[in-house]
Amino acid sequence: MTAQGVRGEQLLSGGERFAPEPGFFAKLIAPGFTNILDRIDAGLERGSLIGHLPDGTTRMLGGRAPGFEAEVWLKDWRALLRLATNGTIGWYQAYEAGEWDTNDMTATFAVMSDNVRTLGGTARSSGPFRWAAALAHRFNRNDKAGSQRNIAAHYDLGNDFYAAWLDPSMTYSSALGCGEDGLEVAQQRKLEAMAERIGEPKTVLEIGCGWGSMAEHLAQQGAKVAAISLSEEQLAYARQRRDSSIEFRKQDYRDAAGQFDAIVSVEMVEALGREYWPEFMDCVARNLKSGGRAALQYISIEDDLFETYTGTADFIQAYIFPGGLLIKSSEFRQLAEARGLGWQDELRFGPDYAETLRIWRERFEDAVAHKRLPEGFDDRFVRLWRYYLAYCEAGFRVGNIDVHQVTLVKQ
Structure with a gap:
């Protein structure tokens, strides 16, 4: 101990x-x-x-x-x-x-x-x-207090823990085009693809900024970026390591207020829960200027599996992402379009997430074998994390779950 x-x-x-x-x-x-x-x-x-x-x-x-x-x-x-x-x-x-x-x-x-x-x-x-x-x-529903608890449970495990097995960019979402050029290049490719969706905005709001790699990429392209998160650990890392021009805020998306040329959000919406999807889309519509563009990356489950999936909780919701829920893509699109957000250029790349998870799992196992995990994580936790990474990889390999990028344009 x-x-x-x-x-x-x-x-x-x-x-x-x-x-x-x-x-x-x-x-x-x-x-x-x-x-x-x-x-x-x-x-x-x-x-x-x-x-x-x-x-x-x-x-x-x-x-x-x-x-x-x-x-x-x-x-x-x-x-x-x-x-x-x-x-x-x-x-x-x-x-x-x-x-x-x-x-x-x-x-x-x-x-x-x-x-x-x-x-x-x-x-x-x-x-x-x-x-x-x-x-x-x-009991893990994502009202404001619940969101804070749920985010802390997963993302505040410690920056030293995630640094032991993520790539140096500290990007904790699917890479794009995983291949021989390696994970870090594929993660950079993902950031570039998201940035291309929003053009050359002067101001950007990022909802769920993680450790700040997306925000920094946009800032380096000349945008003024406001990036929000509820994770104390992630914000501490980002404020210390990322471009000093970025405004990193601890803020719930429901409290975001402003007018931005563009909005980005990478794999944050899976933390919301179905009852809060409308509020997320309200946030996007409210904060995006007329004609502005939002780029989202999100994880879905096949429509025909969704209702059965929501009938109870699974391993991921119980042990890994409290309060989490994968997206029903057709319903998510309807919510966007009902708010005047045109749904454009949807890309699905689930096999890349399977490869991203395989690489993370290999890096995690290497960190365990060479004792690079920080102190405090016992064998029971190691087995949990090993199980989690393999469980998710299998879902993407089969295709029951998928990852998407999509552009929303405010009419």
Whole structure:
């Protein structure tokens, strides 16, 4: 234990509220273990899982058509009970408890994600556990006080932590065109693409500025930039390291007031929650001059999966991004257009996010192996972060989630 104590505990302990241990009651209502395996097998239309079971037997699940392939070592039958009652949250808790392991975590998640429509409720929380997770998620709603808590839980883990595995620009969003030229070049390419969408504005508001790489890029092009965030850690870094002409403010987007030639926002809207999407679009419309342009980068989930996704909370909402919600792109567009914001030049580049996450995961593992993580992050947190990066990478590889850039033009 360090003088700082265990870092990341707010995320670890916060997630526990979503899925209590499956006790005697769960054992009464859960199907038998064989039945759970049968349901998974029936739902895998593509790809396969080879399951090494606690009784020493091995079973192939799926294998009917080409797809992702992985092996899982099930060390305790309770892992299936957790999956059946608490879905992705329970499956993570089983991993944390050492009840299962795999030869390829990303591939394991990809098999499940690729078959999410045919698996139905097999990998989602059920009954009272579903309601409990949904209720816990409601307590993380993003009113002004909640937004401050939720942002701090994730982004205030420490600048030293993120610096250990992000690229030197400290850009924590999808790169564009990941390839042989490396992550840092691909992140710069993303910043340039966002800047091109807004032309050559004199004044820019950035909503959710992170560690300031986007704001600095715009300032270096001659814009006067006001950049807002709720993260104390990110703002401290940006104020110390970035262009001194940038005005970095600790401010909720709902309090932003002014008239700007352009607005940019990179992967901030996933932190809002559906009930606050209209307020975000109000903010853009209110602060953008007539004829002005806004450039957004955001993460979506496929429309046909959205309502099921919002019916409860998943692993990411429980343990990684409290209060978070992926965007339903069609609804988000309707909200923009209803406020006179024309939706133009939409670009989707989900495979680049999969590659960005793969590189982050490799850099994180290297930092762990060479003891470059700052003190205070214990093995439990390391396993959480490893799981998170692989889980998200799988979603983008399959295509159930995507990343977009779009330009909004105020009519």
